[in-house]
Amino acid sequence: MGMSKRNIIFVFLVLFGMTGLFAYFQSLPSLLQKKPTLLTGKILTRPMELDNFELIDQYNQTFNNESLEGNWTIIFFGYTNCPDVCPTTIYKLAEIKNEIVKDLPSKNLDTVLVTLDPDRDTPERLDEYIGYFDEGMLGVTGTYKNIQSFASNLSVFYQRINKDEGYDFNHTASIFVFNQDGSLFATMSPANPVSELKDDFYTILNNF
Amino acid sequence: MVSFGHKSYAELEVDDAWIRSGPPNSKTFAGYLKFTNTSSTEIFIKELKSNAFEKIEMHSSFAEGGISSMKKLNALEIPAHSAFNLEPGGYHLMLMKPKKEIKETDLVELMIYFDAQGIIKILRRDAMVLRNGYE
Numbered sequence: 001m002g003m004s005k006r007n008i009i010f011v012f013l014v015l016f017g018m019t020g021l022f023a024y025f026q027s028l029p030s031l032l033q034k035k036p037t038l039l040t041g042k043i044l045t046r047p048m049e050l051d052n053f054e055l056i057d058q059y060n061q062t063f064n065n066e067s068l069e070g071n072w073t074i075i076f077f078g079y080t081n082c083p084d085v086c087p088t089t090i091y092k093l094a095e096i097k098n099e100i101v102k103d104l105p106s107k108n109l110d111t112v113l114v115t116l117d118p119d120r121d122t123p124e125r126l127d128e129y130i131g132y133f134d135e136g137m138l139g140v141t142g143t144y145k146n147i148q149s150f151a152s153n154l155s156v157f158y159q160r161i162n163k164d165e166g167y168d169f170n171h172t173a174s175i176f177v178f179n180q181d182g183s184l185f186a187t188m189s190p191a192n193p194v195s196e197l198k199d200d201f202y203t204i205l206n207n208f
Numbered sequence: 209m210v211s212f213g214h215k216s217y218a219e220l221e222v223d224d225a226w227i228r229s230g231p232p233n234s235k236t237f238a239g240y241l242k243f244t245n246t247s248s249t250e251i252f253i254k255e256l257k258s259n260a261f262e263k264i265e266m267h268s269s270f271a272e273g274g275i276s277s278m279k280k281l282n283a284l285e286i287p288a289h290s291a292f293n294l295e296p297g298g299y300h301l302m303l304m305k306p307k308k309e310i311k312e313t314d315l316v317e318l319m320i321y322f323d324a325q326g327i328i329k330i331l332r333r334d335a336m337v338l339r340n341g342y343e
Binding site: 080081082083084085087088091092095128129131132133157161163165166168170171172173174189191194 | 297300302
């Protein structure tokens with residue numbers, strides 16, 4: 001007499017259960033190991049790979065997925081006709097980067113402004129603007145379509161607001177931190193004090 | 209960093225007025241200063257003018273739900289016995305269309321029209337200096 005159907009099902013259930021438990025205990029150490037927390041944002045549970053993108057920097061060089069590989073990269077969105085928040089963020093990031101270069105010489109950190117205003121922000125205009133505030137920073141532009149798909153891949157919202165004279169943008173304020181594989185690793189809010197942002201970058205660079 | 213001296217005209221004091229310097233060909237600049245209202249009534253800043261810019265607006269940068277926006281204000285209320293700071297990333301002056309290129313050593317004249325108790329319109333003059341930075 002062979003095993004009844006019910007017994008077979010029972011054996012499978014036990015096997016499944018054991019496999020599940022095994023997998024659970026295997027991953028337990030990493031589940032218990034707490035990821036460091038940030039003061040000004042959060043580290044993603046799992047780094048997010050980006051879709052392919054193709055933009056262009058102020059030196060007319062291609063800026064794509066490969067440009068993010070090798071170094072840690074901070075990307076934020078803005079436009080050069082923004083006189084208040086964008087230069088504020090640029091100055092903050094420049095100060096943080098300068099200190100990291102001194103304190104953690106083995107870590108390379110790139111900073112990148114991606115414009116939401118390709119009409120006015122040509123590579124030449126970006127060169128003029130970025131060069132004034134922080135020569136070490138990259139300024140990136142592209143076609144509407146390419147900027148839009150890059151932004152939407154990062155869930156960045158932006159909206160052009162027409163004014164009596166000219167126009168501005170409402171846009172997602174976050175800065176995006178990419179790891180050396182070019183995957184999105186963390187997001188932060190640049191409105192926070194420089195000291196807190198700095199602490200968060202040290203947390204990331206010292207632990208990963 | 210250059211700082212500008214403290215100036216006081218009766219009830220409205222203005223300190224540390226500065227313009228964030230910018231790259232050549234910039235059409236807009238941000239200006240910052242500290243107001244103090246020493247009187248016992250609120251003061252409304254109504255209008256600002258300058259010899260160096262065609263137009264000045266009062267703006268507020270703010271983030272709501274993670275979205276950064278800028279809003280134009282018709283007036284700025286300085287409550288009685290209070291200080292009110294215009295600073296990077298918050299309330300600021302939007303200085304538009306420079307009449308000529310502004311250099312680091314320039315002193316820019318700023319006329320502040322304000323209104324106390326809803327009756328008196330007073331004009332006062334201050335000067336702003338150009339400098340860099342985020343605070």
